Amino acid sequence: MKPATLALLKAWSIVAAGTVLAVAGALWNAKIAAQARSLDRLAASGGIERDAQEQALEVLQLRAQALADDPAFVDYVTQSQVPDPKLGGAVDNLSVSDLLKTRRHGDDVALLLDAEGAQITAIGSVGKERQSIQHDPLVIESITQLKPVQGVWLDGDGMFWVAIHPMLRGRTPQGYVILAEPVTDAFFAKLSRLAHSDVVLVADGGKGASVRYASGLDIRFNELLAAHRDALFAVADSAGGMVAMRDGARDIHVWAMPVSSNQRHAALVALDQRADLGEGRDAATWRLVSGILGFGVLAALCVLLAWRSTWQPLGQLVHAFDTDKAAIAKVRGGALMRDVRDRMLLLLKAMR
Numbered sequence: 001m002k003p004a005t006l007a008l009l010k011a012w013s014i015v016a017a018g019t020v021l022a023v024a025g026a027l028w029n030a031k032i033a034a035q036a037r038s039l040d041r042l043a044a045s046g047g048i049e050r051d052a053q054e055q056a057l058e059v060l061q062l063r064a065q066a067l068a069d070d071p072a073f074v075d076y077v078t079q080s081q082v083p084d085p086k087l088g089g090a091v092d093n094l095s096v097s098d099l100l101k102t103r104r105h106g107d108d109v110a111l112l113l114d115a116e117g118a119q120i121t122a123i124g125s126v127g128k129e130r131q132s133i134q135h136d137p138l139v140i141e142s143i144t145q146l147k148p149v150q151g152v153w154l155d156g157d158g159m160f161w162v163a164i165h166p167m168l169r170g171r172t173p174q175g176y177v178i179l180a181e182p183v184t185d186a187f188f189a190k191l192s193r194l195a196h197s198d199v200v201l202v203a204d205g206g207k208g209a210s211v212r213y214a215s216g217l218d219i220r221f222n223e224l225l226a227a228h229r230d231a232l233f234a235v236a237d238s239a240g241g242m243v244a245m246r247d248g249a250r251d252i253h254v255w256a257m258p259v260s261s262n263q264r265h266a267a268l269v270a271l272d273q274r275a276d277l278g279e280g281r282d283a284a285t286w287r288l289v290s291g292i293l294g295f296g297v298l299a300a301l302c303v304l305l306a307w308r309s310t311w312q313p314l315g316q317l318v319h320a321f322d323t324d325k326a327a328i329a330k331v332r333g334g335a336l337m338r339d340v341r342d343r344m345l346l347l348l349k350a351m352r
Helices: 003-068 071-080 093-103 130-134 137-145 185-195 219-227 229-233 283-323 325-330 335-351
Strands: 109-113 119-123 149-154 159-169 172-182 198-204 209-212 241-247 250-258 266-271
Touching: 003 071, 003 149, 003 159, 003 172, 003 185, 003 241, 003 250, 003 266, 003 283, 071 093, 071 159, 071 172, 093 109, 093 119, 109 130, 119 130, 137 149, 137 159, 137 172, 185 198, 198 219, 198 229, 209 219, 219 229, 219 241, 219 266, 229 241, 229 250, 229 266
Parallel strands: none
Antiparallel strands: 109 119, 109 172, 149 159, 159 172, 198 209, 198 266, 241 250, 250 266
């Protein structure tokens, strides 16, 4: 290979290597930026989840308070628990149940407990046995402290927002109102839209974790979340925290927020299925890459033009000097190479 051709190939190799490095750097930077945006979005989703949970519990607590603070309702429930001779000495739970049906909101599950926490009546089901209600941690907290309590109940199929409010006469408890609102797929779908992420519930099922409200989630993410349940449940901050789940050779980041349930471990988890690979190849990135490639092509053309005006004529001069000195005068090139050619001709003429 001629030295001039070898010089051209070396120059093109340098340009190509520089272009490849620049493209790789741009893609790497875009990937890091995309991961940072994804993490920021997941962190923001934690605030959205917390606000949605607090809002749902607050609304439910207000409905429970409206019942428990209604003197007429409290008096009716209290009087119904007095043995009625007309009923053979039994209490009138049926009329209380009918009243509760008219006073509950939508699909709320409504329960009434007496002053000791025993169930008087219930409209709907929360997947808990009648006897277990009295010993539920939320119920015990409301009874012992005589204050409204709110939280979450988990059953085999899903989750309920729960609000408990004591019915008081002065400081004397007459009973307790419990309202439980089932959390639906529609709630999680709305939460996912607001958070711009997929939001699911991961709950401890005893033998393993179950992923609920995950109809739009890829099956491999269900398995990944269940496999990392200990790390998800270990997040103690009520505002949530970032958890890295190892998936083969890469980490997938999710935001886990503990659910305030006294029954078992559970967490609301936000993740972005579209960002788990860290792809940052958006339109702006492709424009940058196109610009770098265009610059690389332009640099290669500049190298070619420089080669044609310098290295190629120089190679022709060397070849003509070694083989046919008369051909030196025919060499063309840039101004510099023409000056070298003319000086070489003068030198040869002086040597004759």
